[in-house]
Amino acid sequence: MSHYPREPIPVKFWTPGVYLLCGIAAAGLLAALYRLVFGLQASTNLTDRFPWGIWIAYDVEGRVALSAGGFTMAALTHVFNRHKYEPIVRSALLVALLGYSCAVVGLLMDLGRYYNAWHPAMPWMWQGNSVLFEVGMCVMAYLTVLYLEFSPMFIERFAGRVNLPGPLARLNRVSNAFLATGGGFVTKIMFLILILGVVLSCMHQSALGSLILVAPYKTNPLWWTPVLPGLFLLSAIAVGFPMVIFEQLYAAWSFNRKPPMDLLGSLAKLGALFLGLYALAKISDFTIRGAMDHFFPLSLASVMLSVEVFAGVLVPLGMLVFRRVRQSPALLLTACSLIIAGIILNRLNVFLIAYRPPYMTKAYFPSLVEILVSLGLTATLILAYRAAVTIFPVLTKQESAKPAAALEASHAK
Amino acid sequence: MAAVTGGVAAAGGFASSSMPAHASDTATGVPANQVGVLVDTTKCIGCRKCEYACARANRPNGVSIEAYKDMSVFDTPRRMTHDALTVVNRFANPAKPAEPIYVKSQCMHCLRPNCVSACIVGALHKKSNGTVSYDASKCIGCRYCMLACPFEVPAYEYGNVLTPMVRKCTFCYETYQSRGEPPACVQMCPPNCLTFAPRGDLIELAHAKIEADPDAYHPHVYGETEAGGTSWLYLTSRPAEDLGLLEIPARPLPRLTENLQHSIFKYGIPPMLLYGLLAVAMKVSEAEEKTEPSKAPHE
Numbered sequence: 001m002s003h004y005p006r007e008p009i010p011v012k013f014w015t016p017g018v019y020l021l022c023g024i025a026a027a028g029l030l031a032a033l034y035r036l037v038f039g040l041q042a043s044t045n046l047t048d049r050f051p052w053g054i055w056i057a058y059d060v061e062g063r064v065a066l067s068a069g070g071f072t073m074a075a076l077t078h079v080f081n082r083h084k085y086e087p088i089v090r091s092a093l094l095v096a097l098l099g100y101s102c103a104v105v106g107l108l109m110d111l112g113r114y115y116n117a118w119h120p121a122m123p124w125m126w127q128g129n130s131v132l133f134e135v136g137m138c139v140m141a142y143l144t145v146l147y148l149e150f151s152p153m154f155i156e157r158f159a160g161r162v163n164l165p166g167p168l169a170r171l172n173r174v175s176n177a178f179l180a181t182g183g184g185f186v187t188k189i190m191f192l193i194l195i196l197g198v199v200l201s202c203m204h205q206s207a208l209g210s211l212i213l214v215a216p217y218k219t220n221p222l223w224w225t226p227v228l229p230g231l232f233l234l235s236a237i238a239v240g241f242p243m244v245i246f247e248q249l250y251a252a253w254s255f256n257r258k259p260p261m262d263l264l265g266s267l268a269k270l271g272a273l274f275l276g277l278y279a280l281a282k283i284s285d286f287t288i289r290g291a292m293d294h295f296f297p298l299s300l301a302s303v304m305l306s307v308e309v310f311a312g313v314l315v316p317l318g319m320l321v322f323r324r325v326r327q328s329p330a331l332l333l334t335a336c337s338l339i340i341a342g343i344i345l346n347r348l349n350v351f352l353i354a355y356r357p358p359y360m361t362k363a364y365f366p367s368l369v370e371i372l373v374s375l376g377l378t379a380t381l382i383l384a385y386r387a388a389v390t391i392f393p394v395l396t397k398q399e400s401a402k403p404a405a406a407l408e409a410s411h412a413k
Numbered sequence: 414m415a416a417v418t419g420g421v422a423a424a425g426g427f428a429s430s431s432m433p434a435h436a437s438d439t440a441t442g443v444p445a446n447q448v449g450v451l452v453d454t455t456k457c458i459g460c461r462k463c464e465y466a467c468a469r470a471n472r473p474n475g476v477s478i479e480a481y482k483d484m485s486v487f488d489t490p491r492r493m494t495h496d497a498l499t500v501v502n503r504f505a506n507p508a509k510p511a512e513p514i515y516v517k518s519q520c521m522h523c524l525r526p527n528c529v530s531a532c533i534v535g536a537l538h539k540k541s542n543g544t545v546s547y548d549a550s551k552c553i554g555c556r557y558c559m560l561a562c563p564f565e566v567p568a569y570e571y572g573n574v575l576t577p578m579v580r581k582c583t584f585c586y587e588t589y590q591s592r593g594e595p596p597a598c599v600q601m602c603p604p605n606c607l608t609f610a611p612r613g614d615l616i617e618l619a620h621a622k623i624e625a626d627p628d629a630y631h632p633h634v635y636g637e638t639e640a641g642g643t644s645w646l647y648l649t650s651r652p653a654e655d656l657g658l659l660e661i662p663a664r665p666l667p668r669l670t671e672n673l674q675h676s677i678f679k680y681g682i683p684p685m686l687l688y689g690l691l692a693v694a695m696k697v698s699e700a701e702e703k704t705e706p707s708k709a710p711h712e
């Protein structure tokens with residue numbers, strides 16, 4: 001299905017920004033080791049009152065929502081056959097794949113018995129009543145789907161070109177044959193995999209909202225509503241398109257490429273449509289439930305809700321209505337950043353601010369180790385993206401040979 | 414009282430009767446041999462012997478009674494921790510300021526436990542006598558049970574680096590109940606403010622006590638309906654919510670999410686339906702594209 005020639009792009013990997021990201025990633029790795037060696041008590045601010053912190057609220061809930069760009073773009077391009085988006089679909093897929101992988105790492109950090117993480121997959125421990133079970137199973141299945149969806153890029157890169165070092169070289173032929181047949185098979189069933197990915201995403205994106213439904217008396221009614229699963233799914237779709245636009249603009253800036261503004265402009269329209277639907281659903285639900293009664297007197301919760309809704313939904317929605325915003329890289333980036341921040345804030349609000357255990361004596365605030373692990377994962381994600389686009393044919397060939405020429409010049413030195 | 418003593422014997426019989434899980438009162442979903450404990454807080458003297466008995470039963474290596482003679486702990490409200498599975502708190506008694514009210518707390522062993530419904534691997538499950546039991550070997554340590562518990566009971570061994578457990582009252586299922594004996598705290602309680610018996614008998618007893626002495630008791634048996642009913646029941650002189658007991662509506666908590674889960678995923682039909690719809694959309698849009706070749710980016 002590749003009508004657009006793509007290639008591993010020649011990028012100078014080491015830049016000052018990359019050094020900074022490596023530093024953050026290294027700090028995150030150290031923090032993760034600290035958690036593994038000294039345990040949750042020493043490394044986190046989790047308590048019996050607040051069993052869930054930012055590793056769940058941000059690294060799992062936030063990251064999975066932001067990774068929705070993978071399934072929304074797959075649905076748009078391959079299920080609804082809008083092939084004009086093909087130049088950006090692989091990038092969206094890569095970001096989703098890295099996002100989910102980081103979410104799994106964050107989750108493992110949080111689990112008290114991370115070495116038992118495989119238990120939910122064993123039929124004799126299945127627990128169909130559990131919302132978390134559904135989330136776990138769907139995420140595991142979808143991660144597999146993502147790797148399958150990504151496999152054509154791996155195959156394109158290596159099929160017929162396997163060149164293992166030293167004594168492993170005798171495996172070259174068999175590896176090539178495996179990649180060729182495996183690739184052929186995956187291509188044949190790809191349409192089934194693509195649809196499966198969309199179904200699994202709809203299931204777990206909504207179930208991530210159902211998670212808090214089990215605690216109706218401990219959750220602030222400003223957020224707690226039985227339709228939360230629907231709001232989570234809708235907001236994941238709404239943040240999916242802005243996230244893809246953000247990636248594209250960021251990659252264009254970082255790799256000195258021309259952003260495909262015509263495509264991003266029409267994606268922004270779609271993003272605005274779903275963001276509008278989300279705003280409508282959230283505000284109607286809020287009004288119908290009479291949740292306004294809980295808004296006053298002003299509290300941290302009502303302020304956080306206002307920021308989430310105004311800065312994260314209504315302002316960017318208002319911006320995206322204008323054609324001028326959708327066609328200006330800077331303004332579009334601003335609007336999309338606001339939407340992304342708004343959805344992250346929503347997830348943090350639901351799981352950290354709205355959750356108010358009745359016997360609470362002290363509020364939860366993440367520890368340094370918790371923050372470093374979260375930041376480290378984000379830095380790792382960006383570095384992995386940068387590495388992946390130089391190795392795999394993710395981005396399209398661009399005629400403007402300016403950056404490549406500059407790079408060759410720097411290599412020649 | 415004779416009925417209740419007889420009840421203890423009957424309750425003790427659960428271990429020998431291999432009652433299948435479905436042998437329950439179908440109208441309420443309560444196991445037929447569901448036991449319970451009635452806490453008469455008007456009798457509690459705040460001696461902390463139940464805390465001592467609990468620690469001895471659940472932390473067998475080295476528990477000194479001396480630690481439990483310290484009554485200054487009542488100065489600040491306490492909650493259960495990973496090594497104190499029951500705690501007693503003191504509350505003011507406006508009617509008789511010289512006689513404060515003491516309230517023991519521990520896992521309520523809900524009839525429809527939300528933690529069991531939430532647990533991702535079935536590490537928490539309900540035994541046929543009503544005990545909500547924990548199997549650490551299955552646990553992955555996600556702590557979703559702690560989020561789900563409306564009474565905010567389960568505690569976690571955050572300090573245990575490799576094999577942390579969720580800790581809460583075990584109802585002494587393995588240690589005493591399996592031998593037909595009441596839980597450790599009930600056995601130890603000096604003023605007999607704890608009564609262990611089949612739950613049905615306890616409800617009758619509680620209402621009889623209220624009727625016999627309406628001045629001494631607030632006319633509500635806490636736990637009879639809360640969260641769909643609990644194994645532990647409380648009689649209080651003041652409204653329960655003034656004594657640190659949470660106001661929890663009668664609706665069993667798992668109902669909402671379980672109904673949601675089961676209707677969305679009934680036999681996997683809705684996901685398959687979505688799959689089918691998307692497949693149709695794929696075919697239709699493909700056909701549309703072929704009729705408008707100018708729009709397609711193909712060669």
